[in-house]
Amino acid sequence: MKRVYLDHASATPVRREALEAMMPYFAEAFENPSSVYDRGFAIKAAVDEAREKVASLIHAKPKEVLFTSSGAESNNLAVKGAALANLRKGRHIIVSAIEHHSVLNAARYLERFHDFEVTFLPVTETGLVDPERLRRAITDDTVLVSIMHGNNEIGTLQSVAELSAICREKGVLFHTDAVATVGQVPVDVEALGVDLLSLSGPALGAPKGTGALFFRDRLRFVPLIHGGIQENGRRAGTENVPGIVALGKAAELAQGELEKKAAHLQTLRHALVEGVLGAVPRVHHTGHPEQRLPGHASFCFEGVEGEALIFLLAQNGVYASTGSACASKALKTSPVLIAIGMDAAVAQGSVVFTLGPDNTLDEATYTVDVLTKVVDRLRSFSPVWRK
Amino acid sequence: MKRVYLDHASATPVRREALEAMMPYFAEAFENPSSVYDRGFAIKAAVDEAREKVASLIHAKPKEVLFTSSGAESNNLAVKGAALANLRKGRHIIVSAIEHHSVLNAARYLERFHDFEVTFLPVTETGLVDPERLRRAITDDTVLVSIMHGNNEIGTLQSVAELSAICREKGVLFHTDAVATVGQVPVDVEALGVDLLSLSGPALGAPKGTGALFFRDRLRFVPLIHGGIQENGRRAGTENVPGIVALGKAAELAQGELEKKAAHLQTLRHALVEGVLGAVPRVHHTGHPEQRLPGHASFCFEGVEGEALIFLLAQNGVYASTGSACASKALKTSPVLIAIGMDAAVAQGSVVFTLGPDNTLDEATYTVDVLTKVVDRLRSFSPVWRK
Amino acid sequence: MYSQIVMDHFTNPRNAGVLEDADGVGEVGNPVCGDMMTFYIKVRDGRLEDVKFNTFGCVAAIAVSSMVSEMAKGKTLEEAKKITNKAVADALEGLPKNKLHCSNLGAEALKLAIRNYEEKQALGPSSHLQSASSASKPDYCTHCDTEEPVGAAFCMECDNDTGCELIEVK
Amino acid sequence: MYSQIVMDHFTNPRNAGVLEDADGVGEVGNPVCGDMMTFYIKVRDGRLEDVKFNTFGCVAAIAVSSMVSEMAKGKTLEEAKKITNKAVADALEGLPKNKLHCSNLGAEALKLAIRNYEEKQALGPSSHLQSASSASKPDYCTHCDTEEPVGAAFCMECDNDTGCELIEVK
Numbered sequence A, B: 001m002k003r004v005y006l007d008h009a010s011a012t013p014v015r016r017e018a019l020e021a022m023m024p025y026f027a028e029a030f031e032n033p034s035s036v037y038d039r040g041f042a043i044k045a046a047v048d049e050a051r052e053k054v055a056s057l058i059h060a061k062p063k064e065v066l067f068t069s070s071g072a073e074s075n076n077l078a079v080k081g082a083a084l085a086n087l088r089k090g091r092h093i094i095v096s097a098i099e100h101h102s103v104l105n106a107a108r109y110l111e112r113f114h115d116f117e118v119t120f121l122p123v124t125e126t127g128l129v130d131p132e133r134l135r136r137a138i139t140d141d142t143v144l145v146s147i148m149h150g151n152n153e154i155g156t157l158q159s160v161a162e163l164s165a166i167c168r169e170k171g172v173l174f175h176t177d178a179v180a181t182v183g184q185v186p187v188d189v190e191a192l193g194v195d196l197l198s199l200s201g202p203a204l205g206a207p208k209g210t211g212a213l214f215f216r217d218r219l220r221f222v223p224l225i226h227g228g229i230q231e232n233g234r235r236a237g238t239e240n241v242p243g244i245v246a247l248g249k250a251a252e253l254a255q256g257e258l259e260k261k262a263a264h265l266q267t268l269r270h271a272l273v274e275g276v277l278g279a280v281p282r283v284h285h286t287g288h289p290e291q292r293l294p295g296h297a298s299f300c301f302e303g304v305e306g307e308a309l310i311f312l313l314a315q316n317g318v319y320a321s322t323g324s325a326c327a328s329k330a331l332k333t334s335p336v337l338i339a340i341g342m343d344a345a346v347a348q349g350s351v352v353f354t355l356g357p358d359n360t361l362d363e364a365t366y367t368v369d370v371l372t373k374v375v376d377r378l379r380s381f382s383p384v385w386r387k
Numbered sequence C, D: 001m002y003s004q005i006v007m008d009h010f011t012n013p014r015n016a017g018v019l020e021d022a023d024g025v026g027e028v029g030n031p032v033c034g035d036m037m038t039f040y041i042k043v044r045d046g047r048l049e050d051v052k053f054n055t056f057g058c059v060a061a062i063a064v065s066s067m068v069s070e071m072a073k074g075k076t077l078e079e080a081k082k083i084t085n086k087a088v089a090d091a092l093e094g095l096p097k098n099k100l101h102c103s104n105l106g107a108e109a110l111k112l113a114i115r116n117y118e119e120k121q122a123l124g125p126s127s128h129l130q131s132a133s134s135a136s137k138p139d140y141c142t143h144c145d146t147e148e149p150v151g152a153a154f155c156m157e158c159d160n161d162t163g164c165e166l167i168e169v170k
């Protein structure tokens, strides 16, 4: 059977070059980068080189990059750390209603444990934050705004530069969750005007267990993992050297391929979206039609439920996701889909396809065929569809 | 030149079997364990198997084990998480004065940001916490006691079972940092009577970037990394699948070898300690003479400074550490050595040797020879020594 | 996650469809919650001669519907009423904790169809189908697989203001 | 971390030792802080004919002592007094940020030895050696290599109650 993997946002195979780059750091160059003797320095040098590569990918300085264990950790560190470092200024933060759980729940943590007030900014039907709404939401107490760069469920890319400019003007810190965008579209922290930016390694073809946080030079934040001197006291714990080296390599590769890859993904996405909209009745293409991740196509199919659809797709060799593993396992209706005004019953039929560089046009066509077949099949005994 | 690696507590090469076990999970079985389709389940099964192995090593149930990115993260999660989950009971915690920075600074974080009171319990000259002192320190406000199992700088093993019994009697949670002990001595969470226990992967021959936290079944704690449903909502972020699989394998291997390894290490340690005490004048063997980590030998040499000693040792092929990378880089006098009553000037001459299974008696002898030579050399132009 | 028998019933659901001339119809759930089932029964000599279902829902919901229809077919009404949630879950060789509520739905829809039939017998042919949407939300935590979900200071997701305040040390 | 020239001077320190009949002696630091240096000078015709040192301290402290002794030897007293911390660090091709204070120590000990010699000249032979221990603690953060350590809400280690309270947004 054909096997078409269209779930790159959930997981990507580690790239061969990244894997090769990290291999020597498991059992040969295994020393602790904090060791004071020479063999430790060599390891520290490898970490620093990786830091330069990640910094270069996002147009930051190496000292503005900190390594973490995941995108979720980066988000938690940014949101809680920057908020707690600025208690004197106020206890109000603003996040969009479609943030990833790791931002939303970090905000709720501040609410519950630190008496913060959190504003959840609504979005338009295409998933965009309205700059004027953001401006009105900022008060004298606002210390941080966190609005994601690209949304994992509906693919919409925010106009981050425009939003961050408002915050800068008002003297409020701006964080963006760029887990879905780094490696997919050009990300330039200067151009975006952000103070903090989260990224994750697996999204670039680095191994799971890697991530990074950009923080503007000299920006202060309270650590999430307190302890020793690693990362200049900003994140304790022995560095994940092999993972960091792989992340550096993956960042270097991503930088070289960004444009070509995006063009390829966009072509496939168009084929997939046009194909689905043409072949399947009563389907909603969610998120922004144009201002979106190049390889991201998301739909809600009326009359069927997402998990069932995903399983039938997988049985036919097409691997996709319902958009948010969290919402899906929790049997909750996706808050993102509700935020863009999707009918709650229709939101149950959510399926997200995230394309990768190895996907082909043939695969897009095959996917449309399979999808048409399995949606039909599920609808054939759906009480919702009949009505 | 001979190369004698005696810094196993700082870093250990990843074990071949662990590396082999993890390899398929980078680029082949790369899917997200949270994916709802079959290929994701296989990954989840691998994670669960690793969880069983880690649980088995410490005599816990699999559902009592949570994977983290480091020992430092486990310590932060345990100390902050358990304290914040019990605000209603009180805001007092007790830690020993010789805890790792990741416990000490987590405690200071509670002090600063959550109005906790922290008691730093003194220790005896051999590094032991006095149970009666612990008992007296507990108040009605005490929610958590954190006392490490084995100390990384002076090797002392606490009588954890005795200490935890006092806490249980008083209805206070007990956490132990077992980063230095798991894989070195038998660790049984039931016998130790602990509610929370931290361990780190690299200490077992798993890769950097791995760690775990034991928490007694149904114990509640506030997460450190908020977000999705991974680890049943207790720690968000895509799981480091390859690292977790390797940690499982390393735990399995450790369990089978524990006794033989400890006996071997103890023999070497005796040779090293006797050799050094016999050959070098005015040297202090720190920590407990008997109740200590089997492969841990720690000294303070009068008249010399630790970093210089470490460098000269390394130039002669002997790799050791000053005990705490953090204190050493921070140019601080080790708080642990001060806590055991070491003279501050003498504490500067701290060197820690941590043995591994591949070390030999020959190497111990060679180390004594080198050490004698380089200590002599540094003392030859030391103004402190002359006086 | 799912047993082979669940996957089999999901992939090849038995008795999916509508009985246009059904003797009884029962409906539970609500598409807004992600699960909805309609059961149709044909009764002959006090036995379920035919059972069909329409289901909107997840893998478990579809497999449960299929299994319930198989279990019910040929049974007397009284026997069919005794089909328990547990029996359904057991026949499927278990369901993930967060999907157990689906097994409730199936048996419930069947019972509603039987009740609908019985009421029709009593009242004449104009009786409406039976419907209940309350059963669609489980009363335990659906967010995790823990055997006894703990109400969750750790869980910001389902933490309905019980949170850490409820937690006691020992 | 350390330049080759630092490692060379550390491994083979020049002029390590004591001048028993020194014309001047200067001492800085304190073993409690981890660094202590004693400089001995022999003066002839207003020039440093010989310089020796004893040092208790880290790699940088030993290399700095050695380099300072080399730089000083043969210089006039006035030239030697002008040896700056920066010149020492430069001659060593740089030092890690958290070790820069060591370069201060070396030049300072040398100057104290010269001052001791000059005072002896003025006062007769009973003058004591010069000593200063204040210089041993740096006034910047030694905990990190950042160019401008920021006083550290992030750093629980050196965070002397300035902490987050000092932080301003922009």
Ligand SMILES: Cc1ncc(COP(=O)(O)O)c(C=O)c1O
Residues within 6 Å of the ligand: A236, A237, A238, B009, B010, B070, B071, B072, B073, B075, B100, B102, B148, B150, B151, B152, B177, B179, B180, B200, B202, B211
């Ligand atoms: C006793 C102890 N606890 C905690 C840690 C922190 O472990 P990690 O660096 O893996 O985070 C260490 C590190 O050496 C340790 O020795």
Ligand SMILES: Cc1ncc(COP(=O)(O)O)c(C=O)c1O
Residues within 6 Å of the ligand: A009, A010, A070, A071, A072, A073, A075, A100, A102, A148, A150, A151, A152, A177, A178, A179, A180, A200, A202, B236, B237, B238
């Ligand atoms: C937009 C976004 N932010 C954050 C995350 C969290 O990343 P991780 O699972 O690597 O922690 C994800 C994960 O998919 C994501 O899509």
Ligand code: FES
Residues within 6 Å of the ligand: B232, B233, C141, C142, C143, C144, C145, C146, C149, C150, C151, C152, C155, C157, C158, C159
């Ligand atoms: S998610 Fe399981 S208890 Fe809340």
Ligand code: FES
Residues within 6 Å of the ligand: A232, A233, D141, D142, D143, D144, D145, D146, D149, D150, D151, D152, D155, D157, D158, D159
């Ligand atoms: S450690 Fe560098 S500022 Fe405190």
